[in-house]
Amino acid sequence: MDKIPILKMGHFLLITIQVDMHDRLAMTLQDDLTSRVVKDRAKGVLIDISSLEVVDSFMGRMLGNIAAMTRTLGAETVVVGMRPAVAITIVELGLSLESVRTALNVDKGMEILTALLETPVEADGHEHHPE
Amino acid sequence: MDKIPILKMGHFLLITIQVDMHDRLAMTLQDDLTSRVVKDRAKGVLIDISSLEVVDSFMGRMLGNIAAMTRTLGAETVVVGMRPAVAITIVELGLSLESVRTALNVDKGMEILTALLETPVEADGHEHHPE
Numbered sequence: 001m002d003k004i005p006i007l008k009m010g011h012f013l014l015i016t017i018q019v020d021m022h023d024r025l026a027m028t029l030q031d032d033l034t035s036r037v038v039k040d041r042a043k044g045v046l047i048d049i050s051s052l053e054v055v056d057s058f059m060g061r062m063l064g065n066i067a068a069m070t071r072t073l074g075a076e077t078v079v080v081g082m083r084p085a086v087a088i089t090i091v092e093l094g095l096s097l098e099s100v101r102t103a104l105n106v107d108k109g110m111e112i113l114t115a116l117l118e119t120p121v122e123a124d125g126h127e128h129h130p131e
Numbered sequence: 132m133d134k135i136p137i138l139k140m141g142h143f144l145l146i147t148i149q150v151d152m153h154d155r156l157a158m159t160l161q162d163d164l165t166s167r168v169v170k171d172r173a174k175g176v177l178i179d180i181s182s183l184e185v186v187d188s189f190m191g192r193m194l195g196n197i198a199a200m201t202r203t204l205g206a207e208t209v210v211v212g213m214r215p216a217v218a219i220t221i222v223e224l225g226l227s228l229e230s231v232r233t234a235l236n237v238d239k240g241m242e243i244l245t246a247l248l249e250t251p252v253e254a255d256g257h258e259h260h261p262e
Binding site: 016050051 | 134135136138139140141145147149150179181182212236237238241
């Protein structure tokens with residue numbers, strides 16, 4: 001397995017991580033994903049990690065990096081399907097996933113992305129409140 | 132890797148096949164998928180095979196079986212993302228994928244499923260039309 005497929009669904013891209021990531025696979029994913037965000041003009045990225053039974057600091061960092069990279073390109077990332085045991089590990093490891101949005105499943109993740117898409121944003125990157 | 136994740140998206144289920152299937156994995160997928168179709172009351176199943184560079188007769192038969200099983204449970208299956216080389220192999224191998232619907236990508240597959248969902252079907256075991 002040398003690359004993880006990226007599926008386009010409307011304005012969003014979906015990635016299902018089914019195997020443990022190693023350095024090269026993570027690099028390829030970052031390259032492919034950032035290219036696809038630009039090529040497909042994607043507004044959001046969903047990363048499903050429901051297959052993962054463990055998340056180590058490498059994986060945690062990778063998810064954070066991907067979220068930061070796609071945000072720079074104008075697309076929000078939502079990590080979906082995290083198992084309870086993985087959430088426990090993430091906190092116990094002290095991994096900061098603060099910059100990463102999470103949702104219970106793909107449907108909920110899609111709702112978050114759609115809501116973000118509909119919220120008008122002001123120039124300095126803040127939400128717009130009509131007076 | 133001992134199971135392939137099944138993602139729920141609205142009325143549909145999505146499976147991304149990223150690894151070569153062996154007997155046990157295929158069995159597990161059939162079991163999991165049929166259970167999920169019933170549990171989630173799914174109306175359609177999308178199987179993405181864009182990662183697969185080759186499809187052998189085992190895989191071809193498995194796709195046909197899955198389509199037949201889900202149809203029996205009232206859900207249509209669409210295989211999406213087939214590579215040109217795979218399409219060539221399938222014909223050259225003489226694999227009959229007649230019972231399997233295919234589409235270029237997830238978006239197109241979703242369109243087919245949505246259209247099927249909206250098409251009223253006639254009598255024997257079918258939708259009701261108020262007079």
